[in-house]
Amino acid sequence: xPESDLTSLLDVALDEAxxxxxxxxxxxxxxxxxxxxxLLGRGHNRRxxxxxxxxxxxxxxxxxxxxxxxxRKTVMxxxxxxCWYCSGLVRQFGIxxxxxxxxxxxxxxxDWLAEHGVDVTLLDDERCVTxxxxxxxxxxxxxHEDIGEAP
Amino acid sequence: xPESDLTSLLDVALDEAxxxxxxxxxxxxxxxxxxxxxLLGRGHNRRxxxxxxxxxxxxxxxxxxxxxxxxRKTVMxxxxxxCWYCSGLVRQFGIxxxxxxxxxxxxxxxDWLAEHGVDVTLLDDERCVTxxxxxxxxxxxxxHEDIGEAP
Numbered sequence: 001x002p003e004s005d006l007t008s009l010l011d012v013a014l015d016e017a018x019x020x021x022x023x024x025x026x027x028x029x030x031x032x033x034x035x036x037x038x039l040l041g042r043g044h045n046r047r048x049x050x051x052x053x054x055x056x057x058x059x060x061x062x063x064x065x066x067x068x069x070x071x072r073k074t075v076m077x078x079x080x081x082x083c084w085y086c087s088g089l090v091r092q093f094g095i096x097x098x099x100x101x102x103x104x105x106x107x108x109x110x111d112w113l114a115e116h117g118v119d120v121t122l123l124d125d126e127r128c129v130t131x132x133x134x135x136x137x138x139x140x141x142x143x144h145e146d147i148g149e150a151p
Numbered sequence: 152x153p154e155s156d157l158t159s160l161l162d163v164a165l166d167e168a169x170x171x172x173x174x175x176x177x178x179x180x181x182x183x184x185x186x187x188x189x190l191l192g193r194g195h196n197r198r199x200x201x202x203x204x205x206x207x208x209x210x211x212x213x214x215x216x217x218x219x220x221x222x223r224k225t226v227m228x229x230x231x232x233x234c235w236y237c238s239g240l241v242r243q244f245g246i247x248x249x250x251x252x253x254x255x256x257x258x259x260x261x262d263w264l265a266e267h268g269v270d271v272t273l274l275d276d277e278r279c280v281t282x283x284x285x286x287x288x289x290x291x292x293x294x295h296e297d298i299g300e301a302p
Contacts, residue, residue: 053244054240066204068204085236088242088260089236092234145218148222151221
């Protein structure tokens, strides 16, 4: 898929991230697409909104997509490089491709996924970088909580 | 902790697994405990019950425990060796120890967790083995769906 098409998929995830921020939450969004670009599910981090630490953005998008029988041709698009939890999700369910908005503020498991055959594309999108940099500067304690970094 | 104490923690997870089976679901249960044995959260796989593929047993127990600021001294007890998704959860949030009911029917990421410093104990509990063997024999398609093995 051309990078311009991937950016339009990223826009869906970015809308989710911004919606999360507007709700007072952590601004990370994701969306799961079929190979033809059909949206299967979208979501954002809900730690603050629902008091639910299990709802990272990728998990929320995966959940919203409901039960699927085969993820091999699906694409997980996320504003931020997936953490180990969300990388484990991708690997276990055999999601074929991951499109990452940015990985400057966080690395997570993207290299591990690529080593295990997942097609990983890093867009290095400035909008995603700015969103996370501003959030981490404003709410460092919340950011550290969300990635399991103890005080 | 002595193995007899770990078995009493496993009993909580096993109760969850049996509750899931009674609901028509996948019989995998888990519970998250504090270092002193205080129960923080318990849950079971809810793929069938809620149509929610993101609620594996360990994830459900983690969710039920709500927002915690430090997981280093917590213990995740699960009837079945954690898949990559749930192993990723353990690694990302720094859960210090994992107690596994059985790993004969499924391996997942338990060795990977041990390599990354998690204290992993395998109880090889016959009740857990029988529960999973019977379930996999009765509902192979559901089992394969739950671990992302495409048809």
